[in-house]
Amino acid sequence: MSKKQIYKPRPVSGFPEWLPQVRRVEQQCLDHIRRIFESYGYCSIETPAVEELDVINAKGGDPAEDGGADVDKEIYVLERLHKEENDKESRLALHFDQTVPLARYVAQHFNDLTFPFKRYQMQKVWRGERPQAGRFREFYQCDIDVINPDHLPRHFDAEMPAIIWEILSSLPGMDQEARTGEARTGIIKEHIQLRISNRKILLGLLEAQGIEDTVDVTRWIDKLDKIGQGAIEKELGDIGLTSAQITDILTLAQTKDIRSVKAQNDTMKEGLEELVFVMDNLAHLPEGAAVADLSIVRGLDYYTGTVYETVFTDDPGYGSICSGGRYDDLAGNYINKHLPGVGISIGFSRLFDRLRDKQKLDTSRISPADILVVMPSEELRGLTAQTAQTLRQRGYNVEQYHNPQKIGKQIGYAEKKGIPYVWFPPFDADGKHEVKDLSKGEQSEADPQTWKI
């Protein structure tokens, strides 16, 4: 036998991978998100990891305007390692978000869907950007969106943040100031905040003031939090706004009481009414859970009404972990229909990685097993298997130890894997079943047919 060559593997930068005890919590978090999405009646879809490059390129919008140019750079296209010549197949690219796939899906399956189409989607997406802290090249997004032809009721603009609050306030690992009553009403008001605005309000003001350069103005207002009022005043002056205009804009962006804002035209009026409707419908949330914040504009993208951001209140600089908004026309590039929508996306991997990094996760259990059934001897293999199966059929996760090793070694294995209970089948004909609670160190007689954790 010739000497083997070893290729020592290393982590691939930007592609996270967890040990089983971390993956376990990740699954709990994803299950939690899915359960709450479904509790509001959203259905699941999954789209392929790839889209045709033509579909991605048809997504429309001015690249300079919606950040498309940057995203384009990050797109991964596929090539077969050994491609046949004259390969006429269309080029495929990994999806970089779940919005382009949703738009394509709705257009393609339009006649088979029931509207309003309420869907959630929890998949990995890929972006070939330069890796840096908190940025991944492969990451989970958890999205909900509602699409309806022609007119989408504003009910959904209010439902999105309610769902997100319910999810984030009770996510495993999330800090919780206090938890009152049921598991799904945790309060974390000092830790997470949803910030909501409506782009029609600021855009309406600019329109009323005759300011045409809305892209530059919204770009600067978006940076208000980061660079401060003085810098913004200077920048807005440099692009030609008068001080009166600048004062009006900054006063609006910093208004805390949206009911005090006077609409200067129909666009502003519409935006204000919609935002008040949304906030009224969130009145049942704890104070500070969701606030109206007119400085939120969500960059330069395609949102046309309600917009959402979510920040850690003790660390807003970490950026939004959950964002979205309303768009006037989702799939116009793929189908000749007017399809308004509203949606929100949890940047799951970024959120989860922060909780992991801050050691908020309970990673004490490597195994999903509740019980390890020990094997006293080879002769008792059948009895051990039968005991394990009885407990399994009663709904427990049960590992049967694989060999009749010393009992101490078998218990040590359970401890190492974080399995909380060790079960002893009777060692002889007169014996009884016993179970040991490892956390308490207590051992007692038990019947596999009736015992409960």
Place this chain on the structure above:
Amino acid sequence: MSKKQIYKPRPVSGFPEWLPQVRRVEQQCLDHIRRIFESYGYCSIETPAVEELDVINAKGGDPAEDGGADVDKEIYVLERLHKEENDKESRLALHFDQTVPLARYVAQHFNDLTFPFKRYQMQKVWRGERPQAGRFREFYQCDIDVINPDHLPRHFDAEMPAIIWEILSSLPGMDQEARTGEARTGIIKEHIQLRISNRKILLGLLEAQGIEDTVDVTRWIDKLDKIGQGAIEKELGDIGLTSAQITDILTLAQTKDIRSVKAQNDTMKEGLEELVFVMDNLAHLPEGAAVADLSIVRGLDYYTGTVYETVFTDDPGYGSICSGGRYDDLAGNYINKHLPGVGISIGFSRLFDRLRDKQKLDTSRISPADILVVMPSEELRGLTAQTAQTLRQRGYNVEQYHNPQKIGKQIGYAEKKGIPYVWFPPFDADGKHEVKDLSKGEQSEADPQTWKI
């Protein structure tokens, strides 16, 4: 506004995508598989969609021998659409199975894992092969494997088929001849069969007979089912075997009673003992669920002992839907340790697509909602929301209708989405809550705090 150009999307061949009512059943199936994997104490891992191309190329084995050459052709590598020059990053490729990633994972995290390492993995994999019926370019695999340094107890060779039987015999959509007792003991003996062998038995016989060309012989034996005894006899004669040798080999391959086989050397003896151990430990399964079948050799790959296949008994030509076996050394290309393992993989997408194609799936429900709460009027929006939330907190999936439209329209929406119950909050101060069971057409008073489905 300029006229928009519409890019009409089309399905991408080989990349399946389901409507919500099919995806719903797919999720139920995947949940079912995961629940049973976990009930045996297997932990979840997820690896990135990509591996370094060097890792894949280091996987070793003679390509001509293990079919590697064909798989290599199907590998998708990634390129960034707009790659910077002098990009020194290593090439990445989408994984084409979950075994190479597992080997790399175990080598990379060796010091952080607890052994025996029992893991399951349910992810999509990609192969750029020419699309054809029942073959996908993107598909789910559901794998379990156990790895242990130096020596892996044969306990696990027997555990694998027991788990697979439990999963497949009660998978939603799977035909069931009869179901006895609990949900997880369904009997489908005429529909699915696990066929088990041990490669040491046939290889031991060839060794005892002094036949060196084991690759060709096993390749032909693997085709016994397809091309028949006569053709195999001719082919084995053509590669130089004597008629006595051919008779011995075919007699062995067709033996139904493994206990009657006489070992001609230690290799055969070991294989027979291992196979008898596995079959003894599966004695609790229904008759015909798992059979020893010495013609199973699992092609020319890296299995060294126990091998598994699973077929539809009424359509064995569809091929194996769940295969695997024992390998002597999993990660030898990545780490200087001897790591034997045993594993089995459900070809989930192929299995699911067949169930879908044969209309075995219950696709009557588009929405996960159990209840639609109707909105009688805009004034009662708050009461409607509160009623929905009360039911949700009691564990039901509840959709709140979004607009105070005609009640008939709201009920029609529930019917269209397959939501089984419609809830009516009181329409006036003296009114009571009522609920309608759409399947029975019955409507009655109900209290959202106590009502049960």
